[in-house]
Amino acid sequence: xxSACLFDLDGVLVDTAKYHFLAWKQLANSLGxxxxxxxxxxxxxxxxxxxxxxxxxxxxLDLPQSRxxxxxxxKNGWYVExxxxxxxTELLPGSLSLLESLxxxxxxxxxxxxxxxxxxxxxxxxxxSYFDVIVDGNMVSKSKPDPExxxxxxxxxxxxxxxxxxxxxxxxxxxxxxxxxxxTIGIGQSTDLPAADMVVPDLSKIDLDTLQRLCC
Ligand code: G6P
Ligand code: MG
Numbered sequence: 001x002x003s004a005c006l007f008d009l010d011g012v013l014v015d016t017a018k019y020h021f022l023a024w025k026q027l028a029n030s031l032g033x034x035x036x037x038x039x040x041x042x043x044x045x046x047x048x049x050x051x052x053x054x055x056x057x058x059x060x061l062d063l064p065q066s067r068x069x070x071x072x073x074x075k076n077g078w079y080v081e082x083x084x085x086x087x088x089t090e091l092l093p094g095s096l097s098l099l100e101s102l103x104x105x106x107x108x109x110x111x112x113x114x115x116x117x118x119x120x121x122x123x124x125x126x127x128x129s130y131f132d133v134i135v136d137g138n139m140v141s142k143s144k145p146d147p148e149x150x151x152x153x154x155x156x157x158x159x160x161x162x163x164x165x166x167x168x169x170x171x172x173x174x175x176x177x178x179x180x181x182x183x184t185i186g187i188g189q190s191t192d193l194p195a196a197d198m199v200v201p202d203l204s205k206i207d208l209d210t211l212q213r214l215c216c
Contacts, residue, residue, distance in 0.1 A: 001163055001212075001216065002107060002163055002165065002212050002214075002215040003043045003107065003108055003159035003160065003163030004108030004110060004153075004154065004157050004159045004163060005098075005102055005107060005109055005110070005111045005164070005166075005211070006111075006112045006150055006164055006165070006166045006182070007109070007110070007111055007112065007147075007151045008045065008112060008113055008167060008168045008169060008173050009111060009113035009115060009118050009121060009122075010044070010115060010169075010172065011044060011169035011185050011187065011188070012167050012168060012203070013060075013095045013125075013127065014086070014089060014090055014091055014092060014121055014125055015090045015091075015092055015097070016083060016086075016121060017081055019083055019102065020044075020051075020079060021040050021043075021081040021216065022082065023034075023076075023079040023082065023195045024040075024043065024051065024055060024075060026070060026078060026191070027052075027055070027075045027078075028058075028059060029053055029070070030139070030151045031033035031056075031059055031061060031071075032036070032059070032060070032073070033059040033060075035055065035058050035059075036088065037161040041057060041170075041192055042054060042078070043055070044169060044170035044171075044172065045114060045144045045145075045168065045169075045170025045171070045172035045173040046143050046144060046170075047114050047137060047143040048072050048116070048131030049068070050143055051073055051141050052072050052075070053068075054069060056068070056071075067196060074212050075133070075207075077112070077115075079117070079118075080117065080120075081184070083087075083117065083120070083121060084124070084125065086124040086125060087125065087126075088125050088127075089125045090125060091125050091127065092202055092203060093128070093204040094202050094204030094205070094206065095203050098203045098206055099127060099130040102130075102206055102208075103130060103158065103209075104210060107161055107211075108132050108157040109130055109131050109132050109133075109134060110131065110134070110135065110153035110154075110156070110157055111131050111133070111134045111135060111136065111153075111201060112135050112149040112152075112166065112173075113135070113137065113149070114135050114137045114140070114143055114144055114149065114155045115136060116136065116137040116138050118130070119134065119136065119138075121139065122134070130140075131155055132157060132165065133156040133157050135150075135152045135156070136147050136155035136215065137155045140152065143172075144170065144172040144173045144174045144175070144176040144193050145173075145179065147175045147177070147179040148176075148177060149176065149181035150158050150164070150166055150176055150180040150182060152175050153181050154180070158174050161180055161181040161182050162181065162182075163215060164180075164182040165182070165183045165184070165211055166180075166182045166184050167185050167203070168184060168185070168186060168187065168193075168196070169186070169187040170194075171193055171195065172215065174186055174193055174196050175195065180181065181198070181205060183197050183200055183215055184197050184198075184213070185199070185200065185201075185206065186198070187201070187202060187203065188201070189201075197214060198210075198214065
């Protein structure tokens with residue numbers, strides 16, 4: 001039976017995936033190269049340092065650790081600037097009403113995000129209080145597709161993995177959830193997320209019946 005829903009943040013509840021993309025693109029451009037929207041799919045869900053490592057490899061750059069730290073900070077500065085004016089209008093369609101409905105039915109709600117900026121985003125968009133549990137990039141040591149973030153979430157909620165549904169827009173996140181033995185709902189296009197149990201364009205397509213059926 002359905003016990004809890006675990007949500008990725010960027011690209012699932014809030015429209016921040018576009019800002020990550022813009023900020024990374026700006027960084028790559030400043031280093032003299034570019035990357036595609038298709039390559040960007042590979043950056044979704046993975047940590048800041050791992051994203052940078054991938055991007056530098058695409059550009060054929062091998063930089064010392066200290067320079068990599070500077071670049072990661074530079075990108076994050078631009079990103080934080082982009083998100084610091086966010087408000088509830090940047091919640092994605094259906095986010096708020098699904099959170100409301102889960103809360104009304106006493107279904108556990110957790111955040112499972114790789115982002116170290118997660119709490120800032122939840123606060124800016126006014127949804128912090130819906131979460132029983134928050135697991136973010138400051139709390140995990142292994143990045144998606146490692147299942148750590150979702151296993152931690154279920155443990156803190158004190159629910160079994162079999163009663164959990166994970167919402168994810170990244171294939172690394174779908175893999176992480178499946179390795180945690182949880183059901184998965186992909187947000188986006190099924191061609192990008194072929195492994196998900198089901199895929200919807202956004203959370204407005206989800207109701208409690210659908211969730212309960214997926215979990216039985
Ligand atoms: C999310 C996003 C990634 C991002 C990661 C770390 O998983 O999908 O694109 O790199 O969080 O975010 P942060 O805000 O800590 O740089
Ligand atoms: Mg995401």
